[in-house]
Amino acid sequence: MTNFAGVLFDGIAYGSLLFLISIGLSVTLGLMNFINLAHGAFAMFGGYLCVTLMSRLGVPFLVTLPLTFMALALAGWSIERTLVHRLYRASPLDQVLFSIGLTFISVAVVTYIWGTGQLPVNLPSYLGGQWKIAGVNVSVYRLFLIALVAIITLTLVLLLVRTRYGAMIRAAVDNAQAAGGLGINVAAVFSATFALGTGLAGLGGALSVDILSLNPNYALNYTIYFLFVVTVGGAGSIAGTLIAAMLLGVVTIAGNYYVPEIGGFVTYVLMIVLLLVFPGGLNRRSILHGDTPQAASFGGGPVPARFRATASTDPRLPDARWRPAEIAFWVVLAGIPFVTPGYNVLVTQILITGLFALSLDLIMGYAGIVSLGHAALFGCGAYAAGILARMGWGEPFSGLVAGGLIAGVVGYLSSFIIRGSDIARLMVTLGICLMLSEAANRAVSITGGADGLGDIDIWRVLGLFAFDLRGFTAYYYALAIVFAMFFLARRLVASPFGLGLRGIRESHRRMPAIGAPVRRRLATVYTISAVVAGIAGALLTETTQFVGIDVVSFGRSSDILMMLVVGGVGWLYGGIMGAALFLVSREILADMNPTYWQFWLGLLLILLVFFARGGLHGILLAAYRGPRARSA
Amino acid sequence: MMKLSNPIALLLGAALLGSAPAMAGDTIKIGFIGPYSGIYADLGGKMQEGVKLYVKLHGDRIAGKKIELLFRDDNNGSPEVAKRLTQELATRDNVDILSGYVSTPSAMASVSIATKAKKPMLIVQAATSGITEKSPYAARLSYTLGQVAAPLGSWAAKNGIKRVFTLVSDFGPGYSAQAVFTRTFTQAGGQIIGGVKVPLGSLEFGPFVQRARDAKPDAIFAFVPAGQTAIALMKSVAERELAKAGIRLITTGDVVSEGGLDAIGNSAVGVISAFHYSTAHDSPANNAFIKAFTDAYGTKSRPDFMAMQGYDTMATIYTIGNQLKGDLSGDKFMAALKNFKMTSPRGPIEIDADTREVVQNVYIRKVERRGDHLYNVEFATIEAARDPGK
16 A cells, blocks of 8 residues: 555655646747747756756755746747747647757757766755655655645636736637737747747756756757647646646556556557547646637647648649759759769668658648658568568568558558547547657667667668669669659559548548548548558668668657658658758768857758748749739 | 768759769778767767777877778667668778677668678677578677676576566567576576566656566666666666665666666666676776766766777777788687677677687676776676677
8 A cells, every 4th residue: 555655645745746847838838829849958958957056156055046037038039039030830740840950950059068978966955865655755855846736726827817918818818919909028928938939948947957857959850749748738727737747647656556567558559549429638727718629729629730831732733744943853852863973872762752842741741641650651661571581581672561561551550549639639649659669679689679679681672773882772672662653653643532632631520521532532632642651661771781760760750740840741852952961961061060059050941931931932933923923 | 081972962963973983992980879879878979989099099000001081870769770871881982891780770770781782790689589590691709698687597596686577679589588587587597477578669767667566575676778768677676665664676787777777867876787888987998988088078978888898899800900000801700709708898809710709708797886987897707708698
């Protein structure tokens, strides 16, 4: 019995930690509809500031907390005034790119100031150690965290419900124009709310320093956790966030204590189940909106109205004819090894990444399904090809077939649970990806686990061309496959089926009226996308002759999403252009400085958001239409 | 300027800049592939500091030829990036020696290139057994997990620890650390009374440590990756007051490596570990290394095993390079590496002629505070330990 009480206490304490690092995001995402993935970066600065104040200036820990809150609120306010406020009307994908760019810059800045190592944290002794309460060992610091959660929750609820400021936010979020007409300074209210969010992030960061270790990757390491809490809780709902954090905390800790064998899966299963049952979050009634579910308005229900915004919608009917520029593109690709053979491997990897991004574009750009877990399918293909080759059958084309097949089956099966609002789909796909990653990690005898799968012997292509050291065979093999897949994808999106998908993307409610089976169409395109992703994965395995566990990682999923957005969603070439821009600039920047290149990459992303809406496609379109627009 | 202009040439699709062969004869190029940004940046950064320190102290020439160091970021040890960089270093930059490789997948994916290009591949870290078997051109200057975990098992059983609970991260290296420790510990008469595997992404070690505590063992054997995971584990251990319950903590040395020791703080005092290197090792070679490192980088960066291994890699290349009068072609270099002996800051080392693994002392150490810093103070030595996996 004392065991159970101890586990329950630990669970609540863990839930408190999750609440503290997430609540700031719930404020910016839920109240302002701003997707601030730089939340972790603000928390990280909070942590570093708190520790520096203590160790350098000797400020007592309890005094650093309000100071950290104020400093980060001020920082958030300045960034909101200069940059963020320009993005409120931008598409969520632009907001995501901007905040990821900000995060990259933060990581580089923190590395520059504090170094790469772990920072020592020495909390006052009165917060250390354990108390024995009713036979249960209770950690003092955790008790302190739980008490703070109660105080912060209460303060926030009072602030948002009972004060004039709360009333102004509600009015401004609901209808900015009308609120402005009533004399409310909407811009100031939004600035204050953003500052509140970043201040809370900083406070959460400062409070977590003793449990989560402080290093420059803090900004990225915990993203999954707070996205998780906020989505499950229902963005903008303080009660929902609290309940979600506690539920996740208690279930995770209890799972880890009682059934450590499956501990790694418990959290993900819980997340997926909760999101399937409550697609809009646990508490659909947001404090601000009364009956209007905030999380649903974020995605606009099953139709991702806002995520679609960057997809350039050409009002004309799709035209399947090859344009000269397109033909030139492939011809240039075929010529690259003759001109710069030193870059064969890099361009091969760009092609494969581009194919993977194409698979995401099929569901995202054409059918409006966003995914943050597409690496799950890529990984299935990569492992299938690798395992087949290790079983003694290294024929390259069979590997591609195996990869596509396995990924297709997994994609078809998972298409049944990928539903609900955008954000719910985003998190369910992420959950599936994380579960597969954990499964690959556990199944060491099949996948090689964290050490990866080596000894993959791939035979000659067509029995003629061996994979050579300079990468010529790999290059042309990959180019042929990628071109073939592009060819098919072009036909697909221009076909009646492709047109039907666009119809669903535009209005899933009207499509049934003309007799289109929406669910079946979506399942079909998801499966096709999975097959393409699987083939891309198999291609990576065959050209690398190794499968690392990172083929199924969250990082690969989010990278591909970022590349696709950078390149432009919904024109097939976005992925390959984005992959080229991303990988080539990473290569150049990392070559100039292997430690701080992320700073410049972050800056590049931010510049793209402000000066090139719609990604590279946007730039190309503007260049193409520019002269005509002027002449008209 | 060459470095910058190459990728731009690619962008423009112009010129044959990329394939320009290196000027053979007057320089020696050494490529270091590793994580210089991201999660493992600390490991890569320390390696780089060790490498540069050696060049600073011993000049930038081997047998009159100028040394050129190329550092390439492998994006968190991604195998496909590491392999690509290896291929590019071998073909485009035409390096003489491939080195670096901090994570096992990065080394595993790249090792076939060493064979194809016939270039020596000196692995600075990647600690999973079996990598060097994949190519006659691969050698490892670090250690293997088994090499340090095996002596700890026998030492524990002979030193009053009878019942052990194991706590390892739930991934391949965790399984092998657990298996090796269990084998030597039980062979020497110890008893494993239980074990738990912690999911890799865990932020919270509380429930696992509590489970271990509830089993009432004499000691907990722990292996988790160095860095933030190790620190999270040690914080939970402190909070659950294992010492008060009379339970000792024994680990492999990476859990209490000098890089993270001060971040763990005083709660690490008393932890017993087995490892091939401690900065507190008392020998003229190590004292000189520590002094030079501190002079070069100040107090902001503490030397650790990664810095030492980077330094040793350069020492090996310099010694053999001078011996071969600057001719570092693959076969000659690998032949000279057989039975190569050196006095390293860690103690005497030798490269095994058959396995190309380091034969070295493994030390049993205890964390103690000396002045401002915590140190692993050695108190027992297992001489000339080999990788038990071979």
